[in-house]
Amino acid sequence: MEPTTQLHRTGERLQAATAQLHEEGWCVVPDVLSREEAAGVLERLWAAAEAFRRRGRETHLAQLDPNAANVRVFDLLDLDPVFRGLIRKPLALDLVRELLGAEFIVSNFTANIARPGSGSMNLHSDQALVVPEPWLEAWSINVIWCLTDATFENGATLFIPGSHKVERLAELGPDAAARLRPFEAKAGSIVAMDGRIWHTSGANVTTDQDRALMFAYYTRSFLRQQVNWNVALSPEVQQELDPELRGLLGLEATANTGLGAKLLAANVGRRTG
Ligand SMILES: O=C(O)CCC(=O)C(=O)O
Numbered sequence: 001m002e003p004t005t006q007l008h009r010t011g012e013r014l015q016a017a018t019a020q021l022h023e024e025g026w027c028v029v030p031d032v033l034s035r036e037e038a039a040g041v042l043e044r045l046w047a048a049a050e051a052f053r054r055r056g057r058e059t060h061l062a063q064l065d066p067n068a069a070n071v072r073v074f075d076l077l078d079l080d081p082v083f084r085g086l087i088r089k090p091l092a093l094d095l096v097r098e099l100l101g102a103e104f105i106v107s108n109f110t111a112n113i114a115r116p117g118s119g120s121m122n123l124h125s126d127q128a129l130v131v132p133e134p135w136l137e138a139w140s141i142n143v144i145w146c147l148t149d150a151t152f153e154n155g156a157t158l159f160i161p162g163s164h165k166v167e168r169l170a171e172l173g174p175d176a177a178a179r180l181r182p183f184e185a186k187a188g189s190i191v192a193m194d195g196r197i198w199h200t201s202g203a204n205v206t207t208d209q210d211r212a213l214m215f216a217y218y219t220r221s222f223l224r225q226q227v228n229w230n231v232a233l234s235p236e237v238q239q240e241l242d243p244e245l246r247g248l249l250g251l252e253a254t255a256n257t258g259l260g261a262k263l264l265a266a267n268v269g270r271r272t273g
Helices: 003-024 035-054 082-086 091-100 237-241 241-250 259-266
Strands: 026-029 070-073 104-116 140-146 189-193 212-220
Touching: 003 026, 003 091, 003 189, 026 091, 035 070, 035 082, 035 104, 035 212, 070 259, 082 212, 091 104, 091 140, 091 212
Parallel strands: none
Antiparallel strands: 026 189, 070 104, 104 212, 140 189, 140 212
């Protein structure tokens, strides 16, 4: 295929994906990484999990997962530059910008490897974790990096279609769990999920397949991040960050001034004289 045709097709695919993100609250973009690249990142993730444990941190969190078959890795951005590359991947940032607008920051970046025998966590929306109801607009988005295939059997994330329209907890209804559907995607795909979508991890009922996903969580820049990057990133890592990444992490000296700047520009009710 001619490179321009290929670009055109990629553009069309992305347009369809972003339209779906707006309408349905989620979309899957395949082949963001090749299978080989995804396998390479997965190798680095396992190394990061080891390094995380060497820091004395647990990869099983009983408050999140029913057993140790879920391997949780936090501190990704501190542990390996490969993750600092993924968090700012232009295509991921395009999807974020599409939903949240130009002003957003990185709230968190974590991994959950669901190994055979792992079970589901509690149903939640990521926006509900950081903003009290009502949830009227998309103020957050999760970009899920699939490092392995994600299937219903190996524990793909389960979500409730249409739940980005849920404004209050009481609207979820008693049959919420019965409405769950899997986000199935190939290794190397991105699943972009509006922060208001209600979801949970699936149970991995296979005997021999890991399901490895990484969750890059971005919010509007007026929301407090889940992680305080000033503390979570070592001084050495902070030293190497360029201004763009510092800005994305909310590490520049200025914070939470975006809405003020817009208000000033609107020049509302200025006294004349
Ligand atoms: O691992 C999954 O599929 C979902 C994880 C999740 O929603 C979370 O950790 O908040």
